[in-house]
Amino acid sequence: MEHLDSTVLNTAIPAMAESLRVQPLALRSVSMSYMLALAVFIPISGWMADRFGTRRVFMGAIAIFALGSLLCGISVGVPMMVCARLLQGIGGAMMTPVGRVALVRSFPRSELLRMTNYVIIPALIGPMVGPFIGGLIVHWLHWRVIFLINLPLALFGLWMVRRYMPNYFDEETPRLDHTGFVLFGAGIALLSYALQALGDHTLAAGRLSLVTAISLLLLAAYGWHSRRTHKPVLSLWLLQRRTVRASVIAGGVSRLGIGGMPFVLPLLYQIGLGYTPWQAGLLMIPNAGAAILMKAASTRLLARFGHRRILISNTVFVGIIIGLFALITPGISVWWIITLSFMQGFFISMQFTGINSLVYAEVEDRDAAKASSLASTAQQLTFSFGTAFAALLAGWFLAGRNQSDAAEFLNALHGVFITMGLVTIISSLCYLRLHPNDGNNISGRAGEAPRDY
The missing domain is CATH 1.10.287 (Helix Hairpins)
Structure with missing residues (x-):
């Protein structure tokens, strides 16, 4: 619900602007308010979980998100929409980090990788199918349905959390x-x-x-x-642990290229190739399907080769695939696009599985909430860096070109894909500092205990 909502809005902006009688650019604050709320409140999600309990905070997060969705759906102007999106952002900031805390404290480290896969799938699918679903809703229904559809999902989520989610908390939690x-x-x-x-x-x-x-x-x-x-409020001392440092810092560097793809791909499909928004969204669905398939394979691959070897090689593969999007031209077969989209989802899913599970390898249960807050904050920030990096590259390569000419626009995007691919490949060097056996307690791989060096 959260990951879908963060991307589905983009396709509805023209319809929303017409309905609210404002210019599309005036709705930029609607998207920005949500992102700002996420950035501000994710860091205290771990403290909230420790202080009030995972189940109570998670239920509160869903309720706040649902209230924000309702207010968005009945908004009569931009100021009301901005306030409602702020509420959504506050609720969204607590969902994923607190959910991860509950998983980390519910399962032994040997089962954490399998559990992490279930958390990663929505994060991968949402940004990819969001534009397609948003395009369908705007085309067939009203843009307000994009927000109101969250209400039954939230009710179901509240029932599930109340019934199944444990309420972990720390009795010795200090004041904020x-x-x-x-x-x-x-x-x-x-x-x-x-x-x-x-x-x-x-x-x-x-x-x-x-x-x-x-x-x-x-x-x-x-x-x-x-x-x-x-x-x-944010435990930076956890970065002294090698696996946490690799997950947060090295993972952040590799997200520079990966994080820009949701920004660049719609430009490629809609402006460069002339597809409609819902057609462009449809081309991203193989990405989501591949992410689901990788869920079964990632556990075995990490158990066989280990986090260090997988993250180094997989980062190179991801960079190559990003660069291959530069080969897409108007006359290319749609099956080539589908194949690239599938491969992108497959390897990026493997990347996120390795990064997100590694952060808990050396973290004890009492510090799980702190690690979750740190990792989620870094992830949110580095994806913003990725989007800004892609936008800067697009502006640089488009400088001096006729942007109304689809052929010139497409050539500029080819430069963006090549640059992002090279940056991603170079970022694989960041994982060399990992010990070959780091993360073995997560993947179940046999090997000697890692040593600091």
């Missing part, structure tokens, strides 16, 4: 680090805004530089504060 929350929340919100503005080209260079500088100063202040606080 209010200073850290303000410093990090303000810094991450401003940085997310700067990345969004960078991709949309909506701020002058001087103002963009100022906003970015302020955000980095606030984040640096949080880093200084966290080293002097016993229980910081």
Whole structure:
């Protein structure tokens, strides 16, 4: 519900703008408000789970998200829509991190990889099928259905959580680090805004530089504060552990190329090849199907070859596949596009399985919520970096070209795909610091205990 909602909105913006009698660009704040709420509240999701319990927080998150969806569906203007999307973002910020905490604390590490696969599938499918579903809803129904359809899903989710989800909590949870929350929340919100503005080209260079500088100063202040606080809002000390560091930092670098694909592919299909929005969305469905198939294979592959070898080689494969999209031209067979989409989903699913499971390899149960918050915050931020990076590349390659000419637009996108592919391939070097047996307790692979070096 959350991952689908974050992408399905894009195809409905023209219809929403016409209905609300505003320009499409005026709805940019609707998308931005959701992303800002995610960025600010994901860091405290771990503290919330420890303080109030996983089941209570998860149910509250679903209820808040559903309330935001209802208000979006009945919005009569942009200000009301922005407030409603803020509510959705607050609820969405608590869902995935708290859900992961419940899984990590419910299963032994040897079964965590299989459980992680179930968490990854919605994250992969949502961004890919969202544009297609949104296009169908706008074409056949009303744009408000995009939000109202969340209500029955939320009711079913509340029933399932109440019936099956354990309520893990920490009786010794300290008070919230209010200073850290303000410093990090303000810094991450401003940085997310700067990345969004960078991709949309909506701020002058001087103002963009100022906003970015302020955000980095606030984040640096949080880093200084966290080293002097016993229980910081975001536990950066976990980065001292090699597997956490590899998952958060190396995984973030590799997401620069991967995170830009949902931004570039609609441009390729709709502007470069002339497909309608729902047709372009249909071409992304093989990606989701491949992600589901990889769910069964990833456990065996990681158990056979280990996290280090898989992440190095798979990152190279992902980069090659991203680069192969540069071969797509107007006369190419649609089956070639489908094959590439399938391969993309297959290997990216493997990538996320390895990264997301590795973060818990050296983390004890009492620190699971802290690790989940750290990993989710990094994931949210690096995907924003990926989108901004793709937008910058597109602007650079399109400079001086006639953007109304589909052939020139397509040639520019080819440069974007090649660059993103090369960056992804180079990012595979970041995983060399892993020990060959890191993550063995997650994958069930036999081998000697990893050593720090």
